[in-house]
Amino acid sequence: MKLVKNQEGFTLIEILLSIAILSIIFISLMNIFPQMIQFNSINETKTQAINTSRQILNDWQNKSEIIDYLSAPSTSELPSELIEQDSHYSAEINIDKYIAIITIAKESDLATSIANAHQIHVQILDNKGTLFGESFGYIVVEE
Template identity: 35%
Template sequence: MEILKGEKGVTLVEVLASITLLSIVLITLMNIFPQMGMMNNYNKMKTQGINTAKEVLLKWQNDNDRLKLFFDTPDVSVIPEFKQITGNVYNFEYVNGDFIVRVDVNKNFSKKSDIYNAHLIVVKLYNIEKPDTVVSETYGYVKIRR
C-alpha cells in the first residue's frame, strides 16, 4: 500500500498526447475504407466485363447459321441487334447493362482465313459512364461450318 500512496496519477499533458496519437491512428485507418470500396467497385466492374466479353464471344462463335449468312452476304442486317460502324472491318456495338459492347469482325484478314473458314473477332467492353475507358477486351476466332 505504501507504493500506491506515492503515485500522483496522469497529467493533463499525457491525456492530451494520448488522445492526439489515437486520433492520428484512427484518421489514418478511416482513409483506407473509401479506397477499399473504390477498389471493390473497380474489381466488380472488371469481373463483370470479363464475363460479359466471354459470353458475347461465345454467342458469336455458336451462332453458325447467322454467321454463315453474314459472311456470305455483304448485308449486315442479318444481325439486327448490332449496327455497323465502319466499312472494311465490320464493327458492331450495342449497350448491355453497364457496358457498351463493341464487336469487330474481320471477314478476310488473311488467305488462310478462307481456307479454314476462321475469322478474327475482337470483343471490347467500354464503361457506359466513361465511353473512352476499356473495361475488358478479348478475342477469338469464329469458324463457319459449311
C-alpha cells in the same frame, strides 16, 4: 509528511500524448476505407464487364448466321447485326448499362484447307465511352 519516491502509473501528460498519437493513427486509417470501397466498386464493375464480354464472345462464336456468312460472303446475305467496314465487320449492342462493340475481321488469320479463323474482338464500354472490358477470340469457319 513522508514522500513516496517510487510511484507507479502514468502522468496526465503521458495519457494525453498517447491519446493524441492513437487519434492520428485512427484518423489516417479511416481515410483508407472510402478509397478501398471505391476500388472494390470499380473492380466489381470491371469484372462484370469482362464476364459480359466473354459471354458475348462465346455467343457470337457460335452464331450460325455469322459462321454461314463468313464461309461464303459473296453468296450469302450480310447478317442484320453487322455493318461492313473496310477490313472488318462491326456491330454495336446495348446491354443493360453497357455498350458492346463487336469487330470481326474480314480476312482469316489462319487459312488452311480445313478451316479459316476470323478474329473477333468484343469491347464493353459504359455510356460515357470508357472501356471496361474486352475479349478476343476467333470464329472458326470450316471449309
